[in-house]
Amino acid sequence: MSSSINVKRLNSKDAGFREVLLSSLSLPMADDEAIDTAVVKILAAVKTKGDEAVLGFTKQFDRLDVAAVSDLEILRKDLEQAYKSLSAEQKNALDIAAQRVRAYHEKQKIEAGCHSWEYEEADGTRLGQKVTPLDRVGIYVPGGKAAYPSSVLMNAIPAKVAGVAEVIMVVPTPDGARNPLVLAAAYLAGVDRVFTIGGAQAVGALAYGTNTIPAVDKIVGPGNAYVAAAKRRVFGTVGIDMIAGPSEILVLCDGSSNPDWIAMDLFSQAEHDEQAQSILLCPDLAFIEQVQASINKLLSEMPRAKVIEASLTNRALLIQVKDMQEACEIANAIAAEHLEICALDPRKWADQIRHAGAIFMGNYTSESLGDYCAGPNHVLPTARTARFSSPLGVYDFIKRSSMIEVSEAGAQTLGAVASTLAHGEGLQAHARAAEMRLKK
Structure with missing residues (x-):
């Protein structure tokens, strides 16, 4: 790893700035065709061969050789034991996060039109809407390189708040390595059944059902490129939440913040993977220089420094803008997954934002708080889809029927x-x- 990196700079005054910016937001699609071809074969095998195909792919990709798919299920008592095995500190943190996520989504259920309603006209005609929860939902939780108990909470809790009767969780456990925090989170969130399978084969099993794994009505949760391609393919057979791309953070800063804080916020997304994108918009050139210096100062301290360096080198942008007004206009064009407004009057600028997955206001509101324990959902639209879609919520686990009498x-x-x-x-x-x- 180099001792320092120079993040790509842009200036909104430069000729062709908008074109360069938009091209920097897109990702190369060279591998898409190969991934899609592989996924089609996996899904076809699972659809026709069921448990047999799931076992074969689990042995091939996760190196788990078991006699039956039922051997890949983790029972509710084992989830409870995983929770009890946590340290007091871990248990407390998970409890607080789950309580806050549940409280937020309970409030969302009340405020976001998630209840039935009806009215009567003068002649006695009655019109309304009947809201019912989905019967069964599948949640995909990433495993392998990292474990994400927070994803369990964010996907399962709003489903349970919505009233979903059965939540089926799939999580890959390569070489049989089970993360107790993930299992404990499933216990706290009220997950009904857990299977240690992953990849496109897990998506196929949830979509089509097998002798052991029941078919669901909707699949939610993030995954790798194969999982995303599989979700795209099974949409229509089941519902899906969204096609998630690499993680993104966009920071709007007026120069009043601590540059170390901003650098670390950029790191917080860059450490996810090499394709994650971190962008800073700021009118103060001197502050941009300070953030660049902080990046180089802090990078060597990070355990995932190589991943962060690759992400920042290939995908990050430090952009000088005319003023905060222009920063907001550019932010709306980017429509980022995570948008931080680190400024003296963040709500003033938040009022001008139309497109963002989640908006983090003020210098003390790091994006990482939203990932874990603030309360709002961290499953957010990526790749500019915040222009037309929303965070995962209770409303994703209900359906509406028109009532006419x-x-x-x-x-x-x-x-x-x-x-x-x-x-x-x-x-x-x-x-x-x-x-x-x-x-x-």
């Missing part, structure tokens, strides 16, 4: 309207169905 009096008025429109569309049976209920 037309009175006899209402049928006279509405029937005439429907008849006219149906004849206009050339659908005579539609018209007749309405007309037959009209009084002669």
